[in-house]
Amino acid sequence: MxxxxxxxxxxxxxxxxxxxxxxxxxxxxxxxxxxxxxxxxxxxxxxxxxxxxxxxxxxxxxxxxxxxxxxxKTPGAHKPLLPLLVVLVTGAALIYGTSDIPHYGDPGNPIHQHVAPRYLEDSAEEIGIPNVVSSVLASYRGYDTLGETTVVFTAAIGVLLLIGGARRRRRSEEPPRPDREEEDA
Amino acid sequence: MQQYSVPRLITKLLLPLILLFALYVQFHGDFGPGGGFQAGVIFAAGFVLYALVYGLDNARRIMPPWLLRVGVSLGVLIYAGVGVAGMLLGGAFLDYGVLDSHDPVHGQHLGILLVELGVGITVASVMISIFYAFAGRGR
The missing domain is CATH 1.20.120.1200 (NADH-ubiquinone/plastoquinone oxidoreductase chain 6, subunit NuoJ)
Known part of the structure; x- marks a missing residue:
């Protein structure tokens, strides 16, 4: 549904x-x-x-x-046949691939055999907090989360550099000085 | 939006609840769903709502851009700092167990709390700065 x-x-x-x-x-x-x-x-x-x-x-x-x-913008006249073919073939390959994926929720799946049992069984003793997701994210996989936080940090730097950083605002607030105009030119 | 009194009033009523909910998600993440990332986004959403209704200038007065820039880096620094503190106390990087000399589980609690706080501060500051950048550009 x-x-x-x-x-x-x-x-x-x-x-x-x-x-x-x-x-x-x-x-x-x-x-x-x-x-x-x-x-x-x-x-x-x-x-x-x-x-x-x-x-x-x-x-x-x-x-x-x-x-x-x-x-x-309305696209110009183009032939949709080749893209349609590519999409159909890719989609068919993906659907064919799902037949090999193990069933959802089956405890015998490879993903449930690796580290997940240890997280579920030992995290109450080792970390001591009820939300296993939090203990995995913040403690067992602390490096990954540190990396993610750095990615968010980098994204902000990128956006601020691309659009409307401090420089643009300062320039519009202050009256332009002659030497700065020379720098910009 | 100066002339619409209903959105202004509703925002005034909702804003404390949104921010309080963000803090709840932040510090209750150990026990229920949520954590630093979600809390940061909700906190930022509260500010975005305020800026939409009351204007960007008022929002900038409450949460100035320099504070956001400090927050963006402060969160990452708190996170990495917890890791380095673990190293100084004789453990591995990001090993929270050594943060409490008596009980490693308490150390884990403390470490997760601080780390999630760092994530929350960075995410909230990043979201609000990006919103400021978008909203400030159009004028």
């Missing part, structure tokens, strides 16, 4: 040319994905998807629309 709603939303996103509506549909898509994660018992992931995907990312995309335009 949720999956079919996801497909309908995705198709609507492809068909629509009004980018404002597309951004709203993306928010709905994220909310549906979050519900899907709740159904799969991944509440932490659902939480992130709902707050980032449906919340903040929508606002950022609206901000981008305000800076650019809210109408998608």
């Amino acid at each position: 949720l999956l079919s709603l996801l497909v309908v939303t995705a198709l609507a996103v492809i068909r629509l040319r009004d980018l404002f509506a597309v951004v709203m549909l993306f928010g709905i898509y994220s909310l549906l994905s979050a519900s899907l994660f709740v159904v799969l018992d991944a509440v932490d992931v659902a939480f992130t998807e709902a707050s980032v995907g449906a919340g903040v990312a929508t606002v950022f995309m609206l901000g981008t629309l305000a800076l650019t335009t809210s109408r998608e």
Whole structure:
């Protein structure tokens, strides 16, 4: 049910040319994905998807629309046959690949045989907090989370450098000095 | 948005709840779903709502951009600092067990709390700075 709603939303996103509506549909898509994660018992992931995907990312995309335009350019005449073929072949290969994937929730799956049992059984003694997701993220996989935090940090640096950093604002507030204008030139 | 009194009033009512919920998610992440990342995003969403309704200048007055720039790096520094503190106390990098000399489980608690706090500070500051950058550019 949720999956079919996801497909309908995705198709609507492809068909629509009004980018404002597309951004709203993306928010709905994220909310549906979050519900899907709740159904799969991944509440932490659902939480992130709902707050980032449906919340903040929508606002950022609206901000981008305000800076650019809210109408998608209509594409010129092109032949859709080759792209359609590529997409169909890739999709067929992916669907064929799913037949080899182990069943969802089967305790004999390889992913449940590696480190997961140790996390689930020993984290109460070793870390002592009830939320295993938190203990995996922050303690067992602390290096990864440090890396992720650094990625977020780097993303902010990149965005601030690209659009509207401190330099731009300072220049518009202060009266331009002659020597600075020479520097810019 | 100066003339719309209903959104202004609703924002005023909702804002403390949003920020309080963010703090709850931040410090209750050990026990329920959530953690630093989600809390940071919710905290930032509260500020984005405030800036949308009350204007960017008012938001900049409450949360000035220099403070955000400090926050962006402070969070990563707290995280890495906890790791280095573990090394100084004789453990491995990011080994929280040595943070408490009596009980390694307490050390783990403390380490996770501090690390999540670092993640939360960085994520909240990053989200608000990106929003400022987008919203400030259009004018």
